[in-house]
Amino acid sequence: MPFSAQALLRPHIDALQPYTPIQPFDVLSKRLGLPADQIVKLDANENPYGPLPAVAQALAEHPWYHIYPDPQHEALRDALAGFAGVPAANILPTHGADEMLDLLCRLFLTNGDRVINCPPTFGMYSFDAELVGAVAHDIPRKAQFATDVSAIEQAVNDDSASACKMVFVTSPNNPTGNWLPDDELKSILQLPVLVVLDEAYVEFADKPSRANWVSRHENLVVLRTFSKAAGIAGLRLGYGICPDWLMQVLWKFKQPYNVNVAASVAGIASLKHASQIRSVVKLLVDERGRLFDALQNVPYLNPYPSEANFILCDVTASIGAHGVKLALEKQGILVRYYNKPGLADCIRISVGRPEQTDRLLQALHALEI
Ligand SMILES: Cc1ncc(COP(=O)(O)O)c(C=O)c1O
Structure with a gap:
């Protein structure tokens, strides 16, 4: 048998399932054919307000x-x-x-x-x-x-x-x-x-x-x-x-x-x-409350209460959670979708800025289900 370096791998590596990561703005922008500033990214529980201004300044000034x-x-x-x-x-x-x-x-x-x-x-x-x-x-x-x-x-x-x-x-x-x-x-x-x-x-x-x-x-x-x-x-x-x-x-x-x-x-x-971080957190917690109330009024979604910066929803629409995710994605709105044991037909929506919530809600209500 010729030598195979691949055969030296640890035996369990073959059976590993790769982790499915979330895509960043530049990759999404290419895939969806949309400029990054038109994408409403609510799929990875990121903070839409980004770093504090003092962070950008400190990074620019570090010698x-x-x-x-x-x-x-x-x-x-x-x-x-x-x-x-x-x-x-x-x-x-x-x-x-x-x-x-x-x-x-x-x-x-x-x-x-x-x-x-x-x-x-x-x-x-x-x-x-x-x-x-x-x-x-x-x-x-x-x-x-x-x-x-x-x-x-x-x-x-x-x-x-x-x-x-x-x-x-x-x-x-x-x-x-x-x-x-x-x-x-x-x-x-x-x-x-x-x-x-x-x-x-x-x-x-x-x-x-x-x-x-x-x-x-x-x-x-x-x-x-x-x-x-x-x-x-x-x-x-x-x-x-x-x-x-x-x-x-x-x-x-x-x-x-x-x-x-x-x-x-x-x-x-x-x-x-840190007090500015707390102010941003307060904005997001307030927006979570508004988003939760609004999601309760979407006829095919049942949101779960959340202590975090996202809300999980059961989806009862005939097109399923995957269908809702794809329909939103066509409009440049990204949410996370799940369909597995213990989490059948669900979407998870990260809390965004108020204008992002507005675009999401408008799209959810306009979906022909
Ligand atoms: C529960 C939980 N722990 C840890 C992480 C990862 O944190 P970090 O970005 O610091 O690696 C995440 C990211 O989504 C998470 O949801």
Whole structure:
């Protein structure tokens, strides 16, 4: 047999399903044949207000792009400590919250290990676990998308299965928008696993972050991001809030320059003006309320209440959720569509600016269903 480099790949790689990413403006603009400024992009829970003006200024003025970043991210961690209300020593900035998920999976999981995933939820948990050869053990959500805590307890304690090492929980959850109550999180934290609480959307909820629980629970990691409330998804900046013992390991394990200088400059400038981030969040939360009320008046949509910057809707139209998505897309309005177990015939709409809501509503009402 001739030598094949491909045959050297790890055996589980063949079976991996690729992650389906969202397309950015330039790609969409080409595909839809529309100028970017005519596209209403409500498909990826991005913040339509974008970076604060101070961020653009700080990026323009920064003098040292030719110098490597600080591997310890000291200035950013100090700023984050004030914002998140936890010690800088427990914060690790990352290339988006996604990098933290990847780091955790590579640190803890090996072939055949199980992680608990609670679909419908963010697809990266099972994706990253499967990348390293672990198995995502799905515990589907109950009515109204509540987390099934007793089924999680049973699955973790199932001695007949392979080791269960991590539970991924999300609050507010994507794409359902619901909150994980304190008592349920406390029960999950009693289990002998690492609990990864993803708070990517917490700024939009009317309840407090659980970041400061990390000091009381040595098996809790909380993930946060600048992609949503702070409006810099394209710069890729997130952070994990981790117990002391895990920070020691992460300092050894992460790439030294995992956060680039532009992301760090933008993060620090955003946090200097945190009150402006809160004002933008308030605009989006108010608009979420208006959008929710208006969606209730669209005869073929049933919106679910949301604590995040998006609203999930059941679609009862004869053309189905996919048909609605395609009809909107023809008009340059992008929403996310789902049709899978636990999420049959649904669309998820990110909260936009008021004028974007208006265009969406006009298009929804004009659809011939
Ligand atoms: C629940 C959840 N966690 C994490 C992320 C990714 O965050 P980041 O952009 O910081 O990688 C997303 C992005 O949509 C998300 O929905």
